[in-house]
Amino acid sequence: MPEVQLRKRVIVVEEIFHEGGPAAAVPLRRAAALAVIHNPFAGKYVPEISGFMEDLNPLGLEMAKAIVAALGGDAKIVEGYGKGAIVGQAGELEHGALWHVPGGYAMRELLGNAKAIVASTKKVGGPGTRLDVPITHINASYVRSHFDSMEVGIADAPKADEILLALVMTSGPRVHARVGGLKASEIKGQDGLR
């Protein structure tokens, strides 16, 4: 499969002290790593594309490491994660689906024994398209306090023949989480759900 050609990387960190309520003892942090790569399948229908997933593994790992570094270097503080892709207009949605395996692999590799499925989203769009990347708890998808999202995007990407890849991690629950449901302290951690 073709080599991964990287045009641009972006790291974004949000630090949230409050949202109108009492300031959190430890601010919530959300961090995203974005990479803009050439879409080797742009402009044509290519039946066999799955081999490109393996080529994306090193980039995924590099992005996951960059997020942990941006959060201070300790992977143990990561409690939520998510991933997404925006495919430029000369590509198809299926090209964005190539990110599922390498994006998930990269974060699990770094976060140890993360059990929950990595929440994800994808779309086709032009430069400046924004993506609301869904976020759930890394060990139990049903932890209600950690259902979150982070909006990402880059003004000049993706161009028609590019794919914008995104990984997101958070350091905790929503800043004023108070709608009940399964708590992080109640995780059984057997099936990745509860």
Place this chain on the structure above:
Amino acid sequence: MKTKIRKIVTLVEETRAEMGQQVNPPTRRAAAAAVIENPFAGKYVEDLTELMEIGEELGALLTERAVAALGIPGASAESYGKAAAVGENGELEHAAAILHPKLGTPVRKALGKGAALIPSSKKRGGPGITLDIPLGHKDAAFVRSHFDGMEIRVNDAPRANEILVAIAVTDSGRPLPRVGGLTKDQIKGEDGLR
């Protein structure tokens, strides 16, 4: 601290390639933005001193965050810029009070020199509005390779009673600059212009 901050966002962009040409070393821009309460939202206040003092605090804080995100000593920064977006219950003059009287001194202190004007922009708008932060070389405003801009956007800010304030710092100019003009090795650095 006088400033009431709800959220801080930092963002680093690294450009590795343009039109298939490698950018070596990659160009890097960082922005740090704070979402703050507007103490004068919803009323006309003649004396804007409080916002000027907030500007001074943010000049130090946001420059420190942006430089840290680049991982460079402040003196290695090459260009800079600043911008603010005022929520709908504030006035454009509130952005001016933050940006112009006192914000620059701590920025220059953090970056070593900074003889040149800090280019700026401001607007009023709702959550998710984009700020295009103008960029210019910190020691000589006429360095053509460093005329640039950086977009930043925080999807949930500014709310009506908030102000989004951003500072951008780079360690480089545009990728592949080739439109001539004053180059950085020709800087005299006496008047901030050339």
